Amino acid sequence: MRQYNGRGRRRGIYVGPGAVLLLLAVVAVVALAALALRGCGAEAPPAGGDDAAADSGGQDGAAGQDGEDAPPEVVTTASGASCTLMDLGEEAIYTGELILVNNSTFFHFPENQELVSVYEEKNDSYYVGGTNVYLAPAAMDALNAMLADFTAQGGSKSVNVVAGHRTEEFQQHLFDQSAERNGLEHARQYVAQPGGSEHHTGYALDLNIYHSDGTSAEYDGTGEYAWINENCQNYGLVVRYATDKADITGIADEPWHFRYVGIPHATQMVKEGLCLEEYIDYLKDFTAQGKHLMIQCVSGAYEVWYAEGSAIYLPDSGEYTVSGNNVDGLIVTCKVG
Numbered sequence: 001m002r003q004y005n006g007r008g009r010r011r012g013i014y015v016g017p018g019a020v021l022l023l024l025a026v027v028a029v030v031a032l033a034a035l036a037l038r039g040c041g042a043e044a045p046p047a048g049g050d051d052a053a054a055d056s057g058g059q060d061g062a063a064g065q066d067g068e069d070a071p072p073e074v075v076t077t078a079s080g081a082s083c084t085l086m087d088l089g090e091e092a093i094y095t096g097e098l099i100l101v102n103n104s105t106f107f108h109f110p111e112n113q114e115l116v117s118v119y120e121e122k123n124d125s126y127y128v129g130g131t132n133v134y135l136a137p138a139a140m141d142a143l144n145a146m147l148a149d150f151t152a153q154g155g156s157k158s159v160n161v162v163a164g165h166r167t168e169e170f171q172q173h174l175f176d177q178s179a180e181r182n183g184l185e186h187a188r189q190y191v192a193q194p195g196g197s198e199h200h201t202g203y204a205l206d207l208n209i210y211h212s213d214g215t216s217a218e219y220d221g222t223g224e225y226a227w228i229n230e231n232c233q234n235y236g237l238v239v240r241y242a243t244d245k246a247d248i249t250g251i252a253d254e255p256w257h258f259r260y261v262g263i264p265h266a267t268q269m270v271k272e273g274l275c276l277e278e279y280i281d282y283l284k285d286f287t288a289q290g291k292h293l294m295i296q297c298v299s300g301a302y303e304v305w306y307a308e309g310s311a312i313y314l315p316d317s318g319e320y321t322v323s324g325n326n327v328d329g330l331i332v333t334c335k336v337g
């Protein structure tokens with residue numbers, strides 16, 4: 001059973017005094033692991049590299065085999081933040097705003113998922129298709145901000161949010177319904193499999209158009225609505241499925257389907273012209289001990305790095321978020337300005 005919280009809010013992760021003991025324990029474990037692995041033989045590549053965990057026999061590349069090559073417990077980022085190696089557990093890889101979900105990378109359904117009702121939380125600048133549309137809190141905030149600005153700059157009140165979070169059972173229903181109407185092959189081609197829909201995450205939403213005369217129309221992101229598709233990254237949303245990426249995403253042009261990834265990453269995805277499948281790979285070039293990704297966007301400046309596995313360097317202080325990629329590792333997004 002999903003948990004629908006009426007007033008769930010965004011959760012930032014901050015390292016406070018209570019975390020220091022945990023931090024010290026993790027440091028001790030990592031140090032012991034490094035000692036235990038000393039003298040095991042071949043040189044291990046640095047943690048966070050492409051082959052970090054390949055031969056180490058250790059977890060996630062967190063400890064090298066040679067004491068001198070073991071990753072330090074503390075590193076300093078390009079912008080001067082002191083960071084400590086922490087293991088967040090495997091579940092963290094499957095959670096967060098950057099998780100990739102598609103027909104080959106299924107969503108890991110959690111016991112509880114924080115969702116809010118669009119019907120209850122929406123502002124007056126748009127419509128919602130019913131009382132049963134739910135989103136993750138961060139996606140809800142982004143939607144409200146984007147559509148308030150859309151109407152403020154002259155857009156009409158005609159956007160209708162028709163889909164948000166979907167359960168596994170509902171996606172199965174949609175798949176079966178399509179197979180019944182159009183055949184199994186058609187369903188496999190056009191409908192995400194249960195577990196493979198980005199809507200499971202609560203970070204995806206679909207729009208259509210609702211006219212004041214009661215008629216509705218497909219949302220195609222053109223005309224006055226082009227403003228939304230051209231500016232959505234400034235609110236943390238991306239147009240997830242574009243025609244020129246269909247061979248990578250497996251989904252044809254869907255100008256009505258938006259995905260929340262946060263403002264810095266949405267900005268960088270648009271700047272680099274990458275879909276989420278490509279972006280997850282792109283982020284692997286930026287590790288805590290290697291070069292970091294620096295992003296400038298409307299909400300400020302950010303420093304970003306990736307680590308394979310569940311152990312990652314986290315800033316000792318300051319504002320940052322951690323997200324899994326739902327494939328093999330974690331991404332830290334640290335506000336630096």
Ligand SMILES: [Zn+2]
Nearest residue numbers: 204205206257
């Ligand atoms: Zn959709």
